[in-house]
Amino acid sequence: MTPKTPPGQTRHRVYHFVRKRLLEGRPPTVREVQAAFGFRSVQTARAHLETLVSEGKLIKEASKARGYRLPEVGQLPAPALVPLLGQVQAGTLTTAVEDPEGYVAVQYRHGQETLFALRVRGRSMTGAGILPGDVVIVRQQPSADPGDIVVAMVDDEATVKRLRVRKNRVELHPENPHFKPIVPETGDLVLLGKVIEVRRYLENIPALAFIHGGHADLFAG
Amino acid sequence: MTPKTPPGQTRHRVYHFVRKRLLEGRPPTVREVQAAFGFRSVQTARAHLETLVSEGKLIKEASKARGYRLPEVGQLPAPALVPLLGQVQAGTLTTAVEDPEGYVAVQYRHGQETLFALRVRGRSMTGAGILPGDVVIVRQQPSADPGDIVVAMVDDEATVKRLRVRKNRVELHPENPHFKPIVPETGDLVLLGKVIEVRRYLENIPALAFIHGGHADLFAG
DNA sequence: TTGCATAGCATACAAATGTATGCTATAGTT
DNA sequence: AACTATAGCATACATTTGTATGCTATGCAA
Incomplete structure (x- = not known):
């Protein structure tokens, strides 16, 4: 059997994994969390996620694929x-x-x-x-x-x-x-x-996102 | 039957819908696209999406839920x-x-x-x-x-x-x-x-994202 | 006319993914 | 020892969601 980690420890890492993915704009699936931590059961990952939700550290859209979200106060305006x-x-x-x-x-x-x-x-x-x-x-x-x-x-x-x-x-x-x-x-x-x-950018050129040719436009909506 | 729109017109709007959702960090499903435009068939939405992919305006992770992405040159570093x-x-x-x-x-x-x-x-x-x-x-x-x-x-x-x-x-x-x-x-x-x-922010306070209490930390990874 | 491309619809199917139930193991507490 | 809580596993199932196939309608060009 896989060794048990101290209470909360793994969950903290799960939170950061999910948070990172959400900030990247790629919400993870439960199974992706499972794989990322090497859990042998989906349910282990899900248990952590649900606990994080009940702790208020995450929110979720139930039954939806990749439905976990960060509970920003107000709502983080989309960059x-x-x-x-x-x-x-x-x-x-x-x-x-x-x-x-x-x-x-x-x-x-x-x-x-x-x-x-x-x-x-x-x-x-x-x-x-x-x-x-x-x-x-x-x-x-x-x-x-x-x-x-x-x-x-x-x-x-x-x-x-x-x-x-x-x-x-x-x-x-x-x-x-x-x-x-x-x-x-x-x-x-x-x-x-x-x-x-x-x-003012003091170092190299900032990450200017060159969106695919000609299809990006003034973003007003 | 639903009236046909001029070539490319609807697809352009589909692109912007998907793009907006991706920038918000909430990749849409094919059926969400369908609903957003009132298509009566999933396939209509999917056809537009696949066309956008073949045009290179979107990329996708095949067979994955919410798998459409923006094709940034290089890779847009996550904000x-x-x-x-x-x-x-x-x-x-x-x-x-x-x-x-x-x-x-x-x-x-x-x-x-x-x-x-x-x-x-x-x-x-x-x-x-x-x-x-x-x-x-x-x-x-x-x-x-x-x-x-x-x-x-x-x-x-x-x-x-x-x-x-x-x-x-x-x-x-x-x-x-x-x-x-x-x-x-x-x-x-x-x-x-x-x-x-x-x-320098010349107007009101910028959108400072107050992440849920105590759980945000120095983002170095 | 015929042929072809595009927009859209309807339906079925399969894969991905969320959810539920029951189990074992370890550590701490009473 | 008995009880409880937490971490983790295994398996089955249900929903969501991507995919495939075949169809109709319109416009355009040969």
């Missing part, structure tokens, strides 16, 4: 992949979205909002801690509040600036004394969206 | 949740890890490395674009190279600085003229790890 756009220049945003440089994972999604990411060029926002090469996560929206850091089309190119209102006019302010504010003609400002997150 | 630590002060890092403020999703994981996240306090690194309130992602490691931005224990508190070597001694340099470099006594430096990513 969404948002397109990382390279050059956003002439044309609409939509065209740029069709050929992204890659994808970046973000962990929130409120409702139906449309997100995308941009790599920052130039030093015009260093005063706000946004350096060249940084990646900004942008929520597409047609307007913004004064003080927001926004992405707007200026001279057929996307630029990151802080939105200000001076003398009843909208202005785009850099955060760098070497740069001058942009004062677009009224009605001439095309706002792409608001910057909601800034990221 | 890992790393603990966001609040106050790292006295004691070892391990003790701080046991009571994290929350969890942050990162999208890479090379092998067995141990990651954690810290919220930055103070303005000593503003010159490097690291502002108070920013979140730094740290890879735990016992040594680092000159020029790296590191997290080290100084006076029983974790601090973020740039590692320099002056006169054959290791120094911790702030990036702010108002702060002075720290020159620890030889052998007195406790390096927690290297900063590999900087994040």
Whole structure:
């Protein structure tokens, strides 16, 4: 007979196995748990799983294949992949979205909002801690509040600036004394969206998920 | 009979349904696809899925329940949740890890490395674009190279600085003229790890996944 | 027209997978 | 010793779920 392990010990490892698999997006079957731990009976694995459920460490969809889940408080928002756009220049945003440089994972999604990411060029926002090469996560929206850091089309190119209102006019302010504010003609400002997150990768290129050719798109649903 | 839709149209929607579910970590069954689109036959759903596989837009584990997958180039590293630590002060890092403020999703994981996240306090690194309130992602490691931005224990508190070597001694340099470099006594430096990513959340609190009490831990596997 | 491809339906079957029942063994407790 | 709890095993069964086969209908091109 297989030696018995101290109480709880094995179950703890089972929990971590299941958790790992769930975070990988590949919920295990009872028999996969069995195999992973070398149990000679399915029921041994199942007993551990059911105990974990009764302890509240797992939840499950009964009678469903691969039905065990993590009991996140609230609900862990699905990590969404948002397109990382390279050059956003002439044309609409939509065209740029069709050929992204890659994808970046973000962990929130409120409702139906449309997100995308941009790599920052130039030093015009260093005063706000946004350096060249940084990646900004942008929520597409047609307007913004004064003080927001926004992405707007200026001279057929996307630029990151802080939105200000001076003398009843909208202005785009850099955060760098070497740069001058942009004062677009009224009605001439095309706002792409608001910057909601800034990221800087200090090591190698992050895992940009290059989704299979041409079939990934702006993830808004 | 149910009206036929134009070629490819429905399949495109099926793809997105499956993709969404996979990104949520809940792979669908063929019959769930069927139900989601109101097909009256399982086979209709399956035909679409198999076509998507033959087109290379999906891959599958044959004969397995919920076996459809996204065909990421290489392999999309599982988004890992790393603990966001609040106050790292006295004691070892391990003790701080046991009571994290929350969890942050990162999208890479090379092998067995141990990651954690810290919220930055103070303005000593503003010159490097690291502002108070920013979140730094740290890879735990016992040594680092000159020029790296590191997290080290100084006076029983974790601090973020740039590692320099002056006169054959290791120094911790702030990036702010108002702060002075720290020159620890030889052998007195406790390096927690290297900063590999900087994040700034400009809106509300990010989705910190508060995993069910006490059972989440440092995710290194 | 004929032929062919695609979208969809209906039904049956087989494999994967969850579930139930009863058993043995070890350790601790009364 | 008797009782109880936990870990594990073996086997059978039921449900879920993937798979196969054959059919109808529509649109398009030769």
